[in-house]
Amino acid sequence: MLAPPVPEMSMETEHGGHEEESAMLPCVAFASEHGYKFFSLAHMRMLNSVDVRPMPPVLGRRLVPSPYGGMVLATDVCYRHPCHLVDPFTGSRAPLPDLPIPFSEKEPVGCLSDEPRLRCARVTDDGLAWDWSRRGVMVARGDMAFFCEHGGERWMPVHQSKLGSPMTVNYRGGLFFVLELRTLKTTIIDAGTLQARTKIPAPPGFGDVDYAYLAPSTDDAILLVHRAGDSDGVVFTKAYCARHRDSQRPPRWRPVLDIGDRAVFVDGAHGFTVTADPTGAKANRVYVILAHQLTHPCGRLAVAYDVGFTDLTRLERMGRLNLNTGEVEPMWGRPHWIIPRNESGRR
Template sequence: MSDLHSWPLHFLIPPLRKQVNRIFPHCLRRHGGAHKMGWSDLPADLVGAIAGRLATELADLARFRSVCRPWRSGSAAHAARLRVPRLLIPMMSYDTSTERLVWSLADDRLRDAPLPEAPGGHSFVFASHHGWILTVVAGDGGFKASLVYHFTGVSEQLPRLPSSFGGDGGGRLTFDSLSWDWSPQGVVVSPGKGAFFCRPGDGSWRSVGCSSAAVTSVTACDGALYLFDRKTRSATVVDAGTLAVAAVIEAPALEIPRWQRDEIEANLVVCPHELILLVLSKLHHPWCSGWPSFCKTFRADADPGAVTGGRSPSWSEVAGIGDRAVFVDNLRAFCVEANDHNGLRRNCVYEASSYHAIDDDFDYSFDRYGRMYSVAVLDFANHTTESLTFGSLVKLWSPGDGQCSSWLMPSYRNLH
């Protein structure tokens, strides 16, 4: 292991560099000289102090944790504290400009989300649970697509999206029906019917699944693509290697009153070793009372590996999701471990939604039409709901049609 003077310190922000240089000689004297001590021998309290100062800089903390195993274990609590989804909110203007904000669940703060400028059309952004953001620029040249990793600024160009993403050509584009996901095998994206896939380096998109089938969310997991329809509660599973349909997951039998059927929606949560289906009443407004009047959770009797092998699972109703929280937005649903470090509530669903509203107090001459944003938490233990739409979030107003918000989850795998 190198000593302090031969090891590059560019991964540390300047104030911490000075701290380490000041403290390290004292550590050497305490441990009997430089020849007996290396970077992995730094005291655990010092490692923890440095990691604590990096608690808001995800990229710096990831580089810090990659130095050696003792540093990784010594900063585990600080890393877990950052493993909390943030809400990406695209604030559209009446012109073509877009202000991107990130709302923090932990402290109710809004921060700017600087992304590369994309001149030449309206820009749309869609977050994900692995840190990547899909950006789509709608202009005269079609729909330019790219991936941006928000926490480092790294970007990657994708082929232009097919023309079907423009809908029927009527009205202003909102891409509210778009869903997508990323995996090491490639990117899958859907305009609302059918789906398209491209591998790294591909020059075009390839159709996957049934081109006329409704797709409201897509999830990529362990070499498979799950194309899910929230209304029918069924999913088509596509092998990401061959792009052939591997299985069809049918919905569980449910007794839903006819008058309530249009008010129910489902979300498929795909974990590496588990499939979960959430069936809930729709959340129409952040302050609506009595939500949800319908709430059921199902677990498949087969893991994703068995499903991709051709087995269609059956569903069993369960009481909840254990020591986890599920995050739901317009794109997908995903699980996050709830623990003492990240402050998430166990056995709960965090649902982000948006709704159109008219502000008739804006001006005496005309009403202001736009989109507002909300987050609500459903507790499976007692089926109660709490609105988190207060403070910073309730003040946001996106003029015009706006765009849906989406959860953005930090991932250390994409930072090294």
């Protein structure tokens, strides 16, 4: 088993040095009955065995990519399969300890060795989120975020959320960004020291929120919020920006309608920004992965994925890229964004 390879870099970069934002378009990654699949937005086609290493389907396994760096966390909550990182573009794998137990729980859910396996394992709502740095992996489950160094054998608690809130975890530019979804408080953790560098309080008067997406970049972060009771059919109803680096004041969210020459990509696990390009992502847009439920005459259910986009100034209008990703059974879980390692500029 190999430790996950990482690009050569100095410790100054790991502890907050600047990195260039890429204009590279990501891939849509999703599990299927035919293995793990990738649709490249850069080439507008499905990638084949020449581009990626085959990852066979395994019932009950959860596969969650990190958008930058091309790594996928493979695990499942019933502890039937070992937890590990895998690079689907090179085939390298690195073992991880079993997922840690949140402080709000006493013990994992038991699973007898002779327990019959379901054809479709249920997805539990344990709030799993993760990302990785050159030093190791951060995982959030329930109300706790943990860290494990590459090659390590244990998870160390590094952050506990308020009110038992689930979290999202994003890594960018030597920092982990931990967003608490119930309180909308963001803690920025130094990836080298694992100490909180700063905190961003919730936007003023945010009220009840259905969901929120955090997309950090080197110098600032974008927060997209969908308030409860607001318009249906839109991904978010308010956008905020906060500068977290080289600022004379503590970072605060401010409403924005313009994020400059950038585009935002979000899914249920991560968010990130890319530089706009005439042949790539368009400026001031937010891109999301859409799942269309299909019912065949025989009663078989299927899902087809597409990409939708909306401008920050016209949230009610969503365009579509009309991808041809084929159909998959809905039992295989959610799609995510991923950028191949050699194209991601991972730091």
